[in-house]
Amino acid sequence: MKKEEILYKYEKRKDNVLYILHEFQDLNPYNYVTDDDMQLIADYIGIPYSKVYGTASFYSMISEKPRGKHIIRLCDSPPCHLMGSIDILDVIKEELKIEVGETTPDMIFTLEKTACLGVCGVAPVMMIDDEVYGNLTPKKVRKILTEYKEGTK
Amino acid sequence: MSVVTKYVLFGIDDNTLQAGARRVEEEFKRELKNAGLDDEIKVVETGSMGIIQKGVVILVEPDDIYYTEVTIDDVKEIVNEHLLKGRPVQRLKFDGKVDKSVVSFRESAQEIKKQNRVVLSNSGVIDPENIEEYIAVNGYEALAKAVTEKKPEDIVEEIKESGLRGRGGAGFPTGLKWSFTAPLDKKPKYLVCNADEGEPGTFKDRLIMEGDPHKLIEGMAIAAYAIGAEKGYIYIRGEYKLSIERTEKAIEDARKYGILGENIFGSGFDFDIEIKIGAGAYVCGEETALLNSLEGGRGNPRVKPPFPGQVGLWDQPTVVNNVETLANVPSIILNGHDWYREMGTEDSKGTKVYTILGHVNNPGLIEVEMGTTLRDIIYKYAGGVKGNFKCALVGGAAGAFIGKEMLDVKMDYDHLGKYKAVLGSGAILVMNQTACIVDMLKNTLAFFKHESCGKCTPCRIGNVHLYNMLDDITKAKGKEEYINNMLTLAESMQQSSLCALGQSAYLVIESATRYFEDEILEHIERKVCPQNVCEMK
Numbered sequence: 001m002k003k004e005e006i007l008y009k010y011e012k013r014k015d016n017v018l019y020i021l022h023e024f025q026d027l028n029p030y031n032y033v034t035d036d037d038m039q040l041i042a043d044y045i046g047i048p049y050s051k052v053y054g055t056a057s058f059y060s061m062i063s064e065k066p067r068g069k070h071i072i073r074l075c076d077s078p079p080c081h082l083m084g085s086i087d088i089l090d091v092i093k094e095e096l097k098i099e100v101g102e103t104t105p106d107m108i109f110t111l112e113k114t115a116c117l118g119v120c121g122v123a124p125v126m127m128i129d130d131e132v133y134g135n136l137t138p139k140k141v142r143k144i145l146t147e148y149k150e151g152t153k
Numbered sequence: 154m155s156v157v158t159k160y161v162l163f164g165i166d167d168n169t170l171q172a173g174a175r176r177v178e179e180e181f182k183r184e185l186k187n188a189g190l191d192d193e194i195k196v197v198e199t200g201s202m203g204i205i206q207k208g209v210v211i212l213v214e215p216d217d218i219y220y221t222e223v224t225i226d227d228v229k230e231i232v233n234e235h236l237l238k239g240r241p242v243q244r245l246k247f248d249g250k251v252d253k254s255v256v257s258f259r260e261s262a263q264e265i266k267k268q269n270r271v272v273l274s275n276s277g278v279i280d281p282e283n284i285e286e287y288i289a290v291n292g293y294e295a296l297a298k299a300v301t302e303k304k305p306e307d308i309v310e311e312i313k314e315s316g317l318r319g320r321g322g323a324g325f326p327t328g329l330k331w332s333f334t335a336p337l338d339k340k341p342k343y344l345v346c347n348a349d350e351g352e353p354g355t356f357k358d359r360l361i362m363e364g365d366p367h368k369l370i371e372g373m374a375i376a377a378y379a380i381g382a383e384k385g386y387i388y389i390r391g392e393y394k395l396s397i398e399r400t401e402k403a404i405e406d407a408r409k410y411g412i413l414g415e416n417i418f419g420s421g422f423d424f425d426i427e428i429k430i431g432a433g434a435y436v437c438g439e440e441t442a443l444l445n446s447l448e449g450g451r452g453n454p455r456v457k458p459p460f461p462g463q464v465g466l467w468d469q470p471t472v473v474n475n476v477e478t479l480a481n482v483p484s485i486i487l488n489g490h491d492w493y494r495e496m497g498t499e500d501s502k503g504t505k506v507y508t509i510l511g512h513v514n515n516p517g518l519i520e521v522e523m524g525t526t527l528r529d530i531i532y533k534y535a536g537g538v539k540g541n542f543k544c545a546l547v548g549g550a551a552g553a554f555i556g557k558e559m560l561d562v563k564m565d566y567d568h569l570g571k572y573k574a575v576l577g578s579g580a581i582l583v584m585n586q587t588a589c590i591v592d593m594l595k596n597t598l599a600f601f602k603h604e605s606c607g608k609c610t611p612c613r614i615g616n617v618h619l620y621n622m623l624d625d626i627t628k629a630k631g632k633e634e635y636i637n638n639m640l641t642l643a644e645s646m647q648q649s650s651l652c653a654l655g656q657s658a659y660l661v662i663e664s665a666t667r668y669f670e671d672e673i674l675e676h677i678e679r680k681v682c683p684q685n686v687c688e689m690k
Contacts, residue, residue, distance in 0.1 A: 015449035018432055022391075051450070058451040058606075059432035061391055077353035078546060079510045079582050081596045115435050115604065117392055118356035119167045120510045121205030121517060130394065132171055135206075 002027065003037070007044045014047060017055050021062050030066035030107065038064075060114070068103045070148055073114035073127040080116075085124040089113075091138045092126075095145050108149070159194045159236060164202035164210040164277055166363050167395060172208040173224070180225045184232040194236055200276040200364020204247065205517040212277070219247035271496075271504045272480045273520045276364030281399055284406040287367040293412055295483040299375050300420040308379035308486065309335050315490035316502035317482075321347055321438070321475030322551065322577045322653070324501070324566040333462040334380045334470045343471040344377045344385040346479055347443055351390060351435040352549035353600065354580035357506040358476035360518055362389070362396035365480070366403035370426065372479035374413065375486055377424045380472050385426040388443055391433060401428055435604035439652045440473040442606065453608040454652035477506055477579075497523035501565035505579055512539045512585040524568070528560040531583060540585030544668060548577020550597045551657035554590070556668035573663060589686035590669040591676050595623040597661055605654060612655025615646040619658055627687035631677035636666055 006023045010016040024037045033056055042049040056062045072092065076085045093099060096109050103110040119125050122134025126141075133144055163169075163178050178196060185191045204210050208222035218241050220231065227245055234240045270276075279286040287293070299308055313328025334342060346369065350358040362369060373385050389397050404426050407413040415423045429447055431437055437446045441455035444466050465471025481503060485493045497503050501523040507530060510516045515536030521529075527545060531538060544554045547564075553574040555562075562568055569576055584593070598620040607613045619642060622635045639662050647659035666673060675683050682689050 013449070015429075015447060017449040018446075019430075022430075022432065054451050055449060059434050061433035076596070077600055078550060078593060078596055079354040079580075082511050082582065082584060082588060082593065113603075114392075115351055115433065115600070116353040116355070118350060118359050118390075119171075120354050120356060120508065121168045122171065123510065127392070132167060134168065134171055 003040060007040070012045050014045060014051075017041060017045060017047075017052055018059070018062075020044075021052075021056050025062060029069070031068070031071060031110070032063040032066050060112075066103070066107070068108050068110040070108060070128055071110045071112060073112050073117070075115070075117050075123070075125045075127075076113050077116040079120040080124040083123040085136075087138060088124050088126065088136045088141055091141050092145070095142060109145075159216070160214045161194060161196045161236075162199045162202075162212040162214060162277065163196065164200065164204070164212070165198045165395075166201040166360060168201075168205050169209050170395070172222075174209045177209045177211075177223055177225055177228060180228045181232070184228050185236070188232055188237055190232070190236060197280050198282065199279060200281050201360045201518060202277040203273075203518045204515075206515075207247075210247075213241075216241065220245040221247050270520050271484050271493075272361060272368070272477055272506055273364065273518075274484070275368065276360060279365070281364055281366055282402055284367060284403065284410060287365070288410075291487065292367055292483075293371055295486040296371050296374050296378075296412065297418050299486050300378055300418050300422045305335060305379045305381060308375060311490055312379070312482065312485060315485045315493040316497070316500075317478065317485060317493070318501060318566060319475055320477035320481070320505070320579070322352070322548070322575070324576065327474065327478055330462060330474075331376065331380050331472060333460070334472050337381075337463070337470045339470055340381075341384060341469055342380055342382040343466045343469055344373060344380060344382040345440075345443065345447070345466060345471055345473045346373055346385065346387040346476060347438065347440065347473055348387050348389040348393070348396070348476050349431050349438045349443060350393075350476070350578070351438050352551060352578040352580060354508060354510050354546075354549050354582050355578040356508055357518060357579055359393050359396050361476050361480050361506075362393070362400050366396075366400045367407065368480045368483060369400070369476055370403055370407055370413070372482035373426060374417070374424050375482050376472065376474060376479060378422055380470075382472070383423050383425070385424065386429050386447060386466075387426060388429045388431060388437070388447060390431040390437075397428060397430060404428070434606070435600075436606045436652070436654055439654065442652065443473065444471065451606070453606050454654075456651065498563060498565045498568070500567045501576075505564070505576065507579045507581055509535045509581045509583065511545075511581075511583040512588070513537065513583045514539060523565045524563040526561050527555060527564055527581070530564070530581065531560075535583070538583060538585055540587065543584045543586050543588055544590070545584065546582040546593065546597075546661075547580070548575045549580040549582075550600050550661070551575075551653060552577045552580070553660040553664035554668055555664070558668075573660065573667075575660065587684055587686075589682055589684040590665050590672050591623060591626055591682070592684075592686045594661065594665050595620065595627055598623055598658065601654065601658055609649075609651040609655060611646045611649045612651070615642055615650075615655065616658060618642060619662070626673070626676050627682070627689070629676075629680040629689045633677060635677065636670065636673060640666060 024033050038052045042052045124136045125134045202210050211220045309331045317327045318324045413425050434452045436442045437452040439454050442452040446452040461471045494502050504520050506520045513535040519534045544556050547555050602616040602620045605612045625631050643659040643662045647656045650656045
């Protein structure tokens with residue numbers, strides 16, 4: 001009953017909703033929160049399901065749909081765009097054969113665009129899970145993706 | 154007991170970590186031990202040194218020698234040659250390795266020292282994870298002075314007199330903001346630090362938290378004392394893992410030393426801080442949206458008035474200040490407002506931290522006096538432009554383009570305001586002749602379109618229309634009336650949107666069309682992208 005354990009860590013206050021959502025999502029092998037999760041949180045805190053769903057759907061770091069094992073977040077805000085992030089995006093799309101917002105059929109990768117990650121000193125930048133990769137070139141991206149595919153990362 | 158003769162400082166930030174700073178550091182310690190130097194030479198982790206995109210950066214003190222792009226293989230050489238024999242390794246020195254702009258880099262190295270640092274005075278100098286090092290450089294002295302010698306209203310007055318203005322973007326006078334909340338009897342009151350740094354190209358707050366988190370905590374404690382708050386929150390964006398880690402540790406250490414908690418310095422003043430973590434929403438940088446997010450809901454902005462100063466977090470009086478603003482506070486209290494007012498221009502006092510990026514030789518972070526011109530920032534501190542200067546996007550996405558004509562305008566709130574530009578968060582994105590203005594504009598609007606929270610109509614629908622027009626232009630489907638349509642639409646969004654997000658599109662579009670109308674018309678009339686960036690089909 002791991003989910004209950006998570007719930008009991010938190011006081012029954014609305015400002016804990018986002019934290020519980022984060023923890024439930026991390027627990028899920030497909031990196032998302034289910035309807036049942038949201039209902040569970042709503043019942044625990046004592047607020048309507050719609051409030052929990054409203055919070056979950058607002059933030060880009062929380063997903064209500066299943067996602068891949070690894071989440072690729074490519075930055076395309078102006079500093080990265082200027083340094084060629086679109087070329088990097090094209091390489092990722094080509095390598096994984098998915099569009100932004102999609103997940104590979106084997107459920108390994110989900111491709112997302114992200115707002116500025118604040119590491120613009122090494123633009124263009126992407127984040128895979130918690131790891132930041134900078135100074136990207138098409139060659140470097142292919143190598144990184146291969147490492148993830150082969151499971152060495 | 155041994156005497157420490159030299160320090161090897163490691164600049165630790167996301168950039169250097171990624172370049173393997175920790176592995177190099179371990180190797181360094183190992184080699185020092187092998188050489189029998191581990192007693193007299195101390196390895197210290199510190200925040201960013203302001204040299205970015207140059208791999209692992211270290212500084213040997215007191216020799217004052219920076220090494221950049223240091224790898225594990227170089228460690229032995231530095232230890233043997235420099236530390237043991239006293240012969241610095243020339244090939245790795247900061248001013249020696251750059252291919253074509255050696256001169257500008259040497260100047261830059263000196264300029265780093267010339268920077269007038271207030272906010273970043275300790276960043277890159279002390280170990281941010283060691284509270285004693287902060288205390289050793291007069292840390293928490295300002296707080297002690299404030300709570301034991303001064304009344305809260307004196308502090309508010311001191312900050313008012315200093316002329317400090319909010320560094321989050323809007324530039325509202327900080328002392329004035331505090332003075333609305335300080336006299337209120339309603340309890341509890343809250344102090345919230347806005348560390349949801351999301352403006353594209355901005356990472357100054359991250360480097361302050363990574364490099365000197367105690368300064369932020371001290372600034373917050375003083376602010377809380379001034380306004381009568383007993384509880385503070387730092388809202389940090391979820392992506393900033395290292396900032397969260399270091400600030401968390403700093404708070405714990407401050408509690409252990411009795412600097413946070415009950416009866417601080419025996420004054421009877423109680424204050425504690427809690428970190429709250431964001432989940433990826435640009436709009437939460439807007440103060441009322443941030444408060445909604447802190448309460449656990451959607452980060453939609455609120456209608457103002459009432460302002461948070463009266464009705465804020467859980468409807469209680471709340472002051473929301475940016476990280477950089479609060480990091481200015483301890484120095485002002487310690488040195489007095491006269492000292493602070495000596496820096497800067499008539500209406501904008503003190504210093505400003507800029508992140509400078511894009512087509513420059515030496516991208517990075519600098520802190521200079523308010524009023525320093527864009528030309529000085531680019532050519533003196535950032536090593537000049539790669540190629541020819543075309544324009545700079547100043548203030549992030551919510552900023553404005555600045556053309557060649559304005560290189561010598563003093564950078565402060567009022568001077569830039571006169572030219573329909575803003576200082577904003579202090580991000581400077583420099584572009585050379587290869588950048589296409591329509592492409593950059595479209596990218597900025599794509600950002601606004603994505604980040605609009607959807608609560609108010611002008612922003613939600615306006616940004617989509619602006620983006621669509623720009624998208625048409627890049628696909629050779631642009632019409633002549635688009636330029637005027639965009640301006641009219643953006644202007645009405647500026648007047649009618651609920652928060653700064655919807656109001657921001659106007660400046661960036663207006664400045665782009667003012668400087669580069671010809672280039673946009675090329676796209677529309679001749680269906681050509683002069684820089685060959687846009688698809689045009």
